[in-house]
Amino acid sequence: MKEPIRVAITGGAGQIGYSLLFRLANGETFGVDQPVILQILEIPQAVEALRGVVMELRDCAYPLLQDIIASDDEKVVFNDANWAILVGGKPRGPGMERADVIRDNAPIFVAQGKAINDYAADDIRVLVVANPCNTNALIAMNSAPDVPADRWMAMTRLDQNRAVAQLADKAGVQPAAVSHMAIWGNHSPTMLPDFEHAQIGGQPVTSVIDDRAWLEGDFVEKVQQRGKEVIDARGKSSAASAANAVVDHIRSMVQPTEGTWFSAAIYADGNPYGLPGGLFSSFPLRMMGSGYEVVSGLELSDYARRKIGTSIEELQEEREAVADLLK
Ligand code: NAD
Numbered sequence: 001m002k003e004p005i006r007v008a009i010t011g012g013a014g015q016i017g018y019s020l021l022f023r024l025a026n027g028e029t030f031g032v033d034q035p036v037i038l039q040i041l042e043i044p045q046a047v048e049a050l051r052g053v054v055m056e057l058r059d060c061a062y063p064l065l066q067d068i069i070a071s072d073d074e075k076v077v078f079n080d081a082n083w084a085i086l087v088g089g090k091p092r093g094p095g096m097e098r099a100d101v102i103r104d105n106a107p108i109f110v111a112q113g114k115a116i117n118d119y120a121a122d123d124i125r126v127l128v129v130a131n132p133c134n135t136n137a138l139i140a141m142n143s144a145p146d147v148p149a150d151r152w153m154a155m156t157r158l159d160q161n162r163a164v165a166q167l168a169d170k171a172g173v174q175p176a177a178v179s180h181m182a183i184w185g186n187h188s189p190t191m192l193p194d195f196e197h198a199q200i201g202g203q204p205v206t207s208v209i210d211d212r213a214w215l216e217g218d219f220v221e222k223v224q225q226r227g228k229e230v231i232d233a234r235g236k237s238s239a240a241s242a243a244n245a246v247v248d249h250i251r252s253m254v255q256p257t258e259g260t261w262f263s264a265a266i267y268a269d270g271n272p273y274g275l276p277g278g279l280f281s282s283f284p285l286r287m288m289g290s291g292y293e294v295v296s297g298l299e300l301s302d303y304a305r306r307k308i309g310t311s312i313e314e315l316q317e318e319r320e321a322v323a324d325l326l327k
Pocket residue numbers: 010011012013014015016017041042043046087088089090091092108128129130131132133155156157158159187237238239242
């Protein structure tokens with residue numbers, strides 16, 4: 001049996017937490033031979049609700065779940081953590097954009113970044129889910145000078161999955177037939193779901209779906225606005241699909257499949273594709289051994305460069321809005 005890994009999750013009593021924790025414990029995320037210790041953070045007002053979630057986790061009697069630590073103390077939760085999944089924060093409601101919660105959520109990521117810096121294991125990997133996730137990741141990373149930049153990511157896997165689902169539906173194929181689906185930019189309505197490099201059954205999407213107007217119009221807009229569409233219908237932001245995307249993201253990192261891409265926002269400081277750095281922007285990635293690399297050599301059309309440029313401008317504006325929290 002392998003040594004257990006310590007997985008810190010924030011916002012464990014929330015909607016995403018309730019869909020996610022069980023899937024982190026049952027072997028499907030980290031592997032069926034990987035024991036886990038869950039270390040769960042909540043704010044004091046939600047500790048009682050979290051106690052109920054912990055009871056349910058115990059009641060599953062998962063063979064791989066070696067221990068559960070639940071606390072409102074960041075030192076306890078991030079102590080020796082190998083993974084940190086930062087979900088805790090205020091979600092947007094109807095009529096709001098993700099960036100509207102920026103000043104409410106930003107201070108959380110200063111404190112959690114510091115705690116990760118001071119208490120997490122040397123091999124810590126962090127996935128930021130709470131919105132606006134790209135800029136929250138930037139804030140947390142800036143508060144953690146000892147943790148290398150390549151350990152931090154913000155989640156755009158839900159956007160990737162949404163794009164795959166839309167393309168599969170349009171082409172009348174199963175989602176598994178869609179591959180090479182990259183998301184570029186911010187997790188926001190400016191992101192680009194890159195249909196120009198995606199494939200269906202190994203063929204370019206643009207040749208299988210011979211409808212450029214739909215691809216540039218309804219498809220891109222549907223993916224960009226899907227979070228809002230779910231909020232408008234449910235009254236709450238997407239949760240089970242977000243938790244599912246966390247599972248997919250981590251699996252891409254720890255159980256990589258040869259040849260496939262996945263998308264996540266990374267600290268793009270080496271200016272991949274000549275794009276401005278100093279912020280978290282989404283790229284197509286490939287997991288290589290223990291580290292990832294940005295998929296290189298893709299031709300970006302003028303259309304794609306224009307779209308990605310708009311998204312990066314938005315990220316620069318978000319960074320301005322929290323400049324006082326960045327060292
Ligand atoms: P929720 O309100 O149901 O749960 C959030 C939980 O976080 C609550 O239990 C709250 O008590 C807790 N929390 C708040 N501040 C905290 C702190 N400082 N430390 C620890 N816990 C804290 O919200 P949710 O639906 O689970 O969504 C969580 C976040 O994920 C939101 O910001 C939402 O916008 C975001 N989200 C991101 C994506 C994505 O694709 N990146 C998708 C869906 C949701």
